[in-house]
Amino acid sequence: MGTYTLEERASLRALNNLVPLMVIVLVMMLLILVAVLPPAIVLAYFAARRTTRRIKTLAEATASVRAGSYETRVQVQGEDEVASLQSDFNAMAEALQDTMAELSAERDAVTQLLASRRELMASISHELRTPVAIINGHLESLQSRGEVISSEALNHDTDIMLGETQRLQHMLDDLFTLARAEVGQLDLNRQPVDIGAVVENVVRAIAPIYWQKQRVEVVVDVQQDLPAVMVDRVRLEQVLHNLIRNGVRHTPPGGIVALSVCDGDGQLMIQVKDTGQGIAPEDLPHIWERFYRAESARQQDIRGSGLGLTLVKDLVEAMEGTVSVESQIGQGSRFTIQLPVV
Ligand code: ADP
DSSP: OOOHEEEEEEEEHHHHHHHHHHHHHHHHHHHHHHHHHHHHHHHHHHHHHHHHHHHHHHHHHHHHHHHOOOTTTOOOOOOSHHHHHHHHHHHHEEEEEEEEHHHHHHHHHHHHHHHHHHHHHHHHHHHHHHHHHHHHHHHHHHHHHTTOOOHOOOOOOHHHHHHHHHHHHHHHHHHHHHHHHHHTTOOOOOOEEEEHHHHHHHHHHHHHHHHHHOOOOEEEEEOOSSSEEEHHHHHHHHHHHHHHHHHHTTTOOOEEEEEEEEOOOTTEEEEEEEOOOOOOOTTGTTSSTTTTOOOOHHHHOOOOOSOOOHHHHHHHHHOOEEEEEEEEEETEEEEEEEEEOO
């Protein structure tokens, strides 16, 4: 062993004193590593697993939406980036579901419209074919009888043909008005009108005809000093004609069709009441539908097209009014129109 200077010996002593300290520090660092590292690794493992699981759920939800299950949603967990991805996914799925629901409702409406168009065309051609076939049949029979036709037979045939021509005319007028109403081109000319006077005039003009034809009396009772109502006079007359014609058609000889006009709760009320056969409860909800004719009307061969009441409803509603019906089999029917006062 060599000899050391005094300074060297002092340094060696200081170094010797440091060794245990460094050993202590090293041991403590080792202890800290052993205590902290395993839990950190475990925590990191679980965090990664949770994130992977949430992303996998999102991927499955996306596939389910793509397959058409628009109601699919994921549970938002936590507040990290994956959680905001989850809530964005839910918002997107919600918007997609709403849009798909709207599209499907529109598609159903178009399908229904096309079906009702087809039905309407079929009904129109059927309804038009009947009077045309009757007129044709009578003309052919007249032609085949040559010159030996009694005036009585001729009158009979021409009466039938005239009746069928008028029926066709009514039907075409009603169809034309309904078609215009449907495309919003009814062109109502609404002005303040004295409804009482209009109803009285209509009744005065047609009562003698119905009495002569069917022995049904058409009467009217109008309350005095009624306020004016904004209506299209011509359309209102069309409504009244349809209701009175129906009343007379379904009332046996000796019966009455009574019209009344009165004021009621800020509305003007027109009623058309008959003492006829009435309408069966099962028919009541349908009588406003196009071409609907009650079974009893068909069985009794009461002529009609099934368009009259559809038109009444469309016209009254176009004038911002309402129309309703009450009826009892064997007692009669009462149609009530309510129109807002000016
Ligand atoms: P129609 O041209 O067949 O009379 P409407 O639409 O005017 O067509 O009426 C539909 C159906 O409602 C009629 O076929 C009839 O069965 C019934 N109806 C309408 N008004 C009356 C009434 N006043 N009394 C009894 N039944 C009626």
